[in-house]
Amino acid sequence: MSETNTALGAALPPSAVLPEVPRLPDRLVDQLAFPPRDRYLQMVEAFKAAGFEMCADLCAVDYLTHPGRTLPDGVRSERFEVVVNLLSMSLRQRVRIRVQVPEVDPTVSSIVDVYPGADAMEREAFDMMGIIFEGHPDLTRILMPEDWEGHPLRKDYGVGRIPVQFKEAPGPR
Amino acid sequence: MSEHDHHDRDPERDHRLEIESTILPAETSEGAQELLPRSGTDASELRREVGAVLRLPEGNYIDPSDIDIERREDETMIINMGPQHPSTHGVLRLMLELDGETVLRTKPIIGYLHTGMEKTGEELTYAQGSTNVTRMDYLSPLHNELVFSLATEALLNVEVPPRAVWIRMLMTELNRVSSHLMWMATNGMDLGSTSMMIYGFREREMVLSFFEKTTGLRMNNNFIRPGGVAADLPDGWQDDIEVICDTILARTFEYDELLTGQPIFRERTEAIGNLTAEEALALSVTGPILRSTGVPWDLRRSMPYLAYDKLDFDVIVGTYGDNFDRYSVRLNEIRESIKMIRQIAEQMPPGDYRVQDRKVTPPPRARIDESMEALIHHFKIFTEGFRVPEGEVYVAIESPRGELGCYLVSDGTSKPYRLHIRGPSFVNLQVLPVLLRGGLMADAVAVISSVDPVMGEVDR
Amino acid sequence: MGFEDLQHNFMTGRIEDLVKWARRNSVWPATFGLACCAIEMMSVGAADYDLSRLGMEVFRASPRQADLMVVAGRVSQKMAPVLRQVYDQMMEPKWVISMGVCASTGGMFNNYAIVQGVDQIVPVDVYAPGCPPSPETLLHAILTLHEKIRTGEITRRPGSTAPAGEQATGGWVPTVPDAVRVATPR
Numbered sequence: 001m002s003e004t005n006t007a008l009g010a011a012l013p014p015s016a017v018l019p020e021v022p023r024l025p026d027r028l029v030d031q032l033a034f035p036p037r038d039r040y041l042q043m044v045e046a047f048k049a050a051g052f053e054m055c056a057d058l059c060a061v062d063y064l065t066h067p068g069r070t071l072p073d074g075v076r077s078e079r080f081e082v083v084v085n086l087l088s089m090s091l092r093q094r095v096r097i098r099v100q101v102p103e104v105d106p107t108v109s110s111i112v113d114v115y116p117g118a119d120a121m122e123r124e125a126f127d128m129m130g131i132i133f134e135g136h137p138d139l140t141r142i143l144m145p146e147d148w149e150g151h152p153l154r155k156d157y158g159v160g161r162i163p164v165q166f167k168e169a170p171g172p173r
Numbered sequence: 174m175s176e177h178d179h180h181d182r183d184p185e186r187d188h189r190l191e192i193e194s195t196i197l198p199a200e201t202s203e204g205a206q207e208l209l210p211r212s213g214t215d216a217s218e219l220r221r222e223v224g225a226v227l228r229l230p231e232g233n234y235i236d237p238s239d240i241d242i243e244r245r246e247d248e249t250m251i252i253n254m255g256p257q258h259p260s261t262h263g264v265l266r267l268m269l270e271l272d273g274e275t276v277l278r279t280k281p282i283i284g285y286l287h288t289g290m291e292k293t294g295e296e297l298t299y300a301q302g303s304t305n306v307t308r309m310d311y312l313s314p315l316h317n318e319l320v321f322s323l324a325t326e327a328l329l330n331v332e333v334p335p336r337a338v339w340i341r342m343l344m345t346e347l348n349r350v351s352s353h354l355m356w357m358a359t360n361g362m363d364l365g366s367t368s369m370m371i372y373g374f375r376e377r378e379m380v381l382s383f384f385e386k387t388t389g390l391r392m393n394n395n396f397i398r399p400g401g402v403a404a405d406l407p408d409g410w411q412d413d414i415e416v417i418c419d420t421i422l423a424r425t426f427e428y429d430e431l432l433t434g435q436p437i438f439r440e441r442t443e444a445i446g447n448l449t450a451e452e453a454l455a456l457s458v459t460g461p462i463l464r465s466t467g468v469p470w471d472l473r474r475s476m477p478y479l480a481y482d483k484l485d486f487d488v489i490v491g492t493y494g495d496n497f498d499r500y501s502v503r504l505n506e507i508r509e510s511i512k513m514i515r516q517i518a519e520q521m522p523p524g525d526y527r528v529q530d531r532k533v534t535p536p537p538r539a540r541i542d543e544s545m546e547a548l549i550h551h552f553k554i555f556t557e558g559f560r561v562p563e564g565e566v567y568v569a570i571e572s573p574r575g576e577l578g579c580y581l582v583s584d585g586t587s588k589p590y591r592l593h594i595r596g597p598s599f600v601n602l603q604v605l606p607v608l609l610r611g612g613l614m615a616d617a618v619a620v621i622s623s624v625d626p627v628m629g630e631v632d633r
Numbered sequence: 634m635g636f637e638d639l640q641h642n643f644m645t646g647r648i649e650d651l652v653k654w655a656r657r658n659s660v661w662p663a664t665f666g667l668a669c670c671a672i673e674m675m676s677v678g679a680a681d682y683d684l685s686r687l688g689m690e691v692f693r694a695s696p697r698q699a700d701l702m703v704v705a706g707r708v709s710q711k712m713a714p715v716l717r718q719v720y721d722q723m724m725e726p727k728w729v730i731s732m733g734v735c736a737s738t739g740g741m742f743n744n745y746a747i748v749q750g751v752d753q754i755v756p757v758d759v760y761a762p763g764c765p766p767s768p769e770t771l772l773h774a775i776l777t778l779h780e781k782i783r784t785g786e787i788t789r790r791p792g793s794t795a796p797a798g799e800q801a802t803g804g805w806v807p808t809v810p811d812a813v814r815v816a817t818p819r
Contacts, residue, residue, distance in 0.1 A: 053454050056569065057578050057595040066584040069563070083580065085567050085595075089470050096567060117457025120603050128291075143284040143632055144746075145711045146204035152745055153292055160289075160745025189721075203711075256712065257719050259664045259694040263671070264712060285712040286668055289746035304741065311669035355672070358679075374679030381676075392765055393669055629668055632709070 018043050022072040031095045034075045040099045041109040044084065047095060048114050052086040055115035056094070059083050060101075060125040064155040079103040080131060084111070084118075101131055110136040128153035208251055208268035208280040249277060254617075256285045262359060262621065263628030267605070274614050279606040283599075286632040294592035298558025299325050300535075302589065304395045306579075309594055310630040311392060312355055315341075315348040316572040317594070317630075318397035323478065324568040324581040325399035328561045331533060335480075336524040337401035342479050343414075343517045344387070344396065345570075346510045350421060351380040352573040353503045353510075356625050357428065360500065363622040364441055369431060376424055379417050386413070400534040401527025414518045418511045425507055433504070439497065446608040446620035448494035456607070457600045460575025461506065462624060465491035465498035472571035483520070486513050496623040503625075506573075533559050558587030565591075574598050574625055596630030656700070656726065657782035659688040660775075663699030665719065667706025670733040673765040674705045682768040687775060696722040701778070702755070703771075707735035708748045720755045728782075730774050731757045734764050 021043060024032040035043040061081045063069060071077055078100040086095045101108050110133035111118050122133045123142040130151035133139060141148065150157055255266035264285035270278040294305050306321045307314040319341055326333060333341075358373025381391040386407055388394035396403050432438045448458075450466040463470055471488040473481040489505040491498030527534045535554045536547035553559075563585040569578035575597030582591040601624055608620045666674055678684045678692065693699040696719045708716055720729070731751050734740035737760045739749035751757060758781060761774035 054457050054459075056457065056576060057567065057580060057593070059580055059593040059595075061582055061591045061593075066590055069584070083565075085578070085580070087576075089468070089475070092475055094567070094569075115457065116455045117600055117603060120599060124599075140204075140206050141284075142206065143287040145284070146202075146206055148710075152289060158745070159292055159296055159743075161743040162739075162749055164743065256715055257665060257696075259692065264667055285709060285715070286707065287709045287711065287746050288707055288742050289744040290742075292746075293742060293744055308669055311672060371680050374676055375681065378676070378679075378681045391767065392672060 018046050022074050024070070024072050033095065033097045034072055035097060035099060036075075037099055037101065037108055040082075040097070041111060041114070043097060044086075044111045044114050047086050047097075050088075051090050052088040052093075052095060054087045054089065055084060055111065055118050055121075056087040057083075057085040058111070058118050058121035058125065060129040060131050060153075062129060062153065062155045076100065080106055080129060082108050082125065082131060106130055107132045107134055109134050112136055127151070130154065203282055206282050206284075208270060208278060248272060256282075262626050263631075265602075265621070265626060265628055265631075267617070267621070269609070269614070269617065271614060276609045276612050276614060276617055279609045279617075281602050281605055283602065283628070283631050286628045288629075288633060290633045291592055291594070294589055296588065298587050299399050299561060299589065300554060300558055302592070303398050304393075306592075306594060307393050307395060308629060309596060309633055310572060310574065310577070310598070310627050312627050313345075313348045313352040313573050314393045315344045315397055316570060316577055318395070319345055319479075320568055320570050320572075320577050320579040320594070321581075321592075322397050322399045323570065324566050324579040325561060327566045327568055328564050328581060328583050329399065329533060329559075330562070331400065331528050331530055333401055333528055334525040335522045337526050337528070338479050339517055339521050340402050340406060340526060341397055342481070342484075343406075343514060343521070344384075344402075345479075346514050346517065347380050347383065347417075349510045349573045350507055350514070351377045351384075353507045354380070354421075356503055356573075357500075357507075360619075360622045360625075361432065363618050364438065366432065366438075369428070372424065372428070372431075376421050379420060383410075383413050383417060386410075398527075400530070401525070403527075405526045406521075411518055414514060418515055422508060422511050425504060428504065433501070441616075441619060442496035442500060442623070444493070445496045445612065445616045446494075446623060448604060448608060450494070452607055453494070453604070456603050458575070458604050460571070460573070460597050460601065461499055461502045462494075462575070462601055462604065464489060465502045466494035467492055472569060472576060476569075478568075478570055484513050484516050496619055499623045499625075503573075560585060560587050561589075569595070572597060574627065574630075575601060577630075594630065594633060596633060598626040598628070599631045599633075602626050602631060653782055653785070657779040660701045660728070660778070660782075661691050661693050661699050662689055662701045662703050663696045663719065663723065664692045664694055665702050665704055665716070667704070667708065667712065668735070670705035670736070670765045673768055673771065674703055674732065677768045677771050682772060684775075687779075689775070696720075697724060699723055700726065701728050701730065703730045703732050704736040704751045704755075704757075705732040707733075707740065707742060708751050708754070709746050710748065713748050713754055716751065717754050728758045728778055729755050730759045730761060730771075730778060732761045732771060732774070733766055734762055737762060740764060 018035070018039070021033050021035045021039065023034065033043065061083060062079065063077065063081060064079055067077060069077065080101040080103065082099045082101055084097040086097070099108055108131060110122055112122065112135065119136070120142065122136055123139060125131050126133060126139050127141040127143050128151055140146070144152065249270050249272050251268055251270050253266065253268050256264040266282040266285060268280045268282065269276050290305055290309060294302055297305055302325070303318040303321055306317040309317050354373045354377045358370045358377070361369025361373065384394055385391050387410070388396040388403065448462065448466050450468050453463045453466045453468065459470070467490060469488050469490045472478070474488050486509045489502045489509060491502050531550045535551050540547040541551050561583045563583055565580070565582040567578055567580045569576050576595065577597055578595035580591070580593040580595065581589055584590040605621065605624060608624070609617050612620065676682060678690055684690045696702070700723070702720060702723060704716065731737045735742060735747065736751045739747050741764070743749065748754065759774045759778045761770050763770045766774070
């Protein structure tokens with residue numbers, strides 16, 4: 001676990017990791033960081049060097065029908081967001097990184113080299129939302145059959161319910 | 174030959190055989206998701222197998238005999254295990270590359286139980302949400318409900334009354350006991366001990382009848398809801414709990430006699446499926462698997478939720494990270510949970526079992542006849558649902574399989590905008606290729622069982 | 634047992650009763666537990682609700698040795714062809730119990746991922762509702778199946794090539810792809 005990124009050192013508190021990246025306060029999580037896409041991998045590596053040993057969760061959110069969410073100044077809202085929750089056992093802290101990913105080019109770097117445990121999580125985000133992770137060794141579908149078309153968790157993909165007798169017609173429910 | 178003649182006169186059988194041998198296998202193949210033969214992988218890919226987990230710094234020496242680059246494709250065999258197989262816990266499909274009996278590469282293929290629960294969660298209100306999430310990890314349904322309720326309450330910013338907190342702790346610790354008993358039963362069965370299967374289920378029935386008495390259902394109880402719990406504990410619950418605790422604790426020592434000291438069991442589980450702490454942390458493994466490698470990380474101790482900081486319990490840690498350590502961690506966690514349940518039964522505070530905010534909790538049924546407001550609240554909560562302020566939150570608890578997290582995004586309406594459950598088994602399954610490499614085929618079953626995957630939360 | 638071509642008379646009637654008694658008292662299930670219902674199915678096989686008293690405690694792993702497929706749990710789109718393949722590998726006579734609401738109708742999951750009722754893929758004999766069905770419900774379903782075996786006829790079976798739902802629904806047949814709908818006589 002000896003990382004080569006000695007420029008930051010291990011004793012750096014999480015709030016000092018790449019301080020120029022916009023942040024928001026949060027009640028439960030110690031930090032909410034919003035790096036731009038090109039600095040996302042650098043930020044993840046910096047957090048790992050700062051003592052965040054584990055990537056707890058990686059998922060993607062499609063903000064197509066909720067564009068007016070709260071974001072810090074300087075961060076432009078895009079359709080997709082890749083959300084990474086990191087956990088530090090030594091510091092007993094959590095950190096959340098939210099990267100904006102545009103619809104026309106839904107590509108973002110893969111963090112599998114930093115946290116190998118994000119492998120399956122990134123495949124799921126690709127399968128369900130269609131986000132392409134550059135540098136992922138095996139970006140194939142994981143939950144849906146191989147010949148499935150479409151990305152089910154996107155907001156423009158219907159639930160796929162069939163009409164049921166005596167229930168109301170399918171709609172916004 | 175008359176057989177031959179009969180064969181010629183049966184076009185229907187031929188048609189059926191053709192479908193069985195060509196079309197149906199084509200229907201069940203999953204293309205790029207499967208394990209590709211060696212000719213399809215290059216040296217960097219094979220090197221990644223060995224150093225897959227720990228990123229090897231530049232210039233690190235890899236012993237070529239360890240990578241089997243020279244192994245030709247016809248010297249190894251790729252076989253398929255599952256998705257219908259008695260020894261995989263649920264519908265897990267594994268493709269194994271074997272050299273004789275030794276397992277080289279493994280690839281789990283999942284998705285055979287994908288239910289679209291996260292998409293369904295966006296169509297259900299928050300009050301209905303716990304019926305959906307409870308079916309993810311179906312062996313510990315109360316934990317799923319708890320994490321969803323905690324996330325909703327964090328967004329709602331409501332404070333749950335103390336009795337509800339303690340009832341939640343009681344039910345989730347009982348669920349941990351029943352889940353670990355179920356694991357011991359199926360683990361014993363996978364290793365060949367059918368009597369352990371029967372014993373595990375027999376003990377589990379006691380816990381399930383308590384659940385039926387309290388929540389109405391044996392499994393998938395929709396009990397822990399945002400705002401508190403659905404109902405108060407029944408009268409005489411302390412006596413039931415005492416009987417459960419005494420009996421199960423005594424029986425865990427019987428399991429020690431049956432399994433822990435037994436030479437066959439030790440031979441089959443010791444030094445099988447070894448995992449180091451670095452590998453576990455790199456692969457985001459949590460729960461008993463992580464603790465068996467020696468890392469004392471338990472969310473109930475390190476980042477306490479509910480009222481776990483008021484309980485006195487130990488975190489069970491193993492040493493070698495092998496099958497036997499995972500078994501002992503889980504067996505002793507049953508004993509620790511029994512200890513905790515006894516403390517909870519003594520310290521249970523009186524009071525409300527759910528928050529009294531009428532915008533969140535439905536009123537008691539009797540009040541609906543008396544008060545117009547109660548009727549309106551009941552109607553609004555059960556048709557439209559209560560609105561949750563805009564925001565997003567990630568809450569994690571310690572489920573019997575590891576860190577169970579819920580990432581909930583709300584847009585201010587009465588339905589979640591995005592519900593993502595971080596299932597511990599989904600992440601823990603990544604450890605299978607590491608554990609199975611170099612082992613024997615017969616140990617593969619034991620190792621899968623000791624990883625304790627529940628496919629409901631793997632596939633969601 | 635090759636009775637389908639025989640004429641139905643008194644002697645074959647007695648032999649039929651014997652055969653049906655043997656068949657219903659040793660129905661061996663194939664392991665097809667998928668989700669939560671599988672846990673309840675295992676509970677039925679375990680101590681408190683014993684399946685062994687009905688002769689059914691041997692869950693055969695290989696479908697070629699099994700008579701009964703208890704589809705216990707939700708069937709996803711990826712699992713559907715596997716289900717059909719396992720069903721086809723079973724030997725006649727075979728029965729299917731659809732356990733739980735997800736297997737019977739799709740249950741609470743009316744969405745893109747779940748097949749809305751396993752009778753779209755295999756012909757079902759008994760449906761057991763519940764989410765999950767309590768072990769008593771599953772036992773009732775199994776006993777209903779035994780009754781069905783006891784009162785059903787072997788020598789004069791309806792020569793239908795469609796799943797059992799067709800008679801009940803007056804000719805409407807679910808749209809199952811031809812490759813999956815194998816024309817086996819019941």
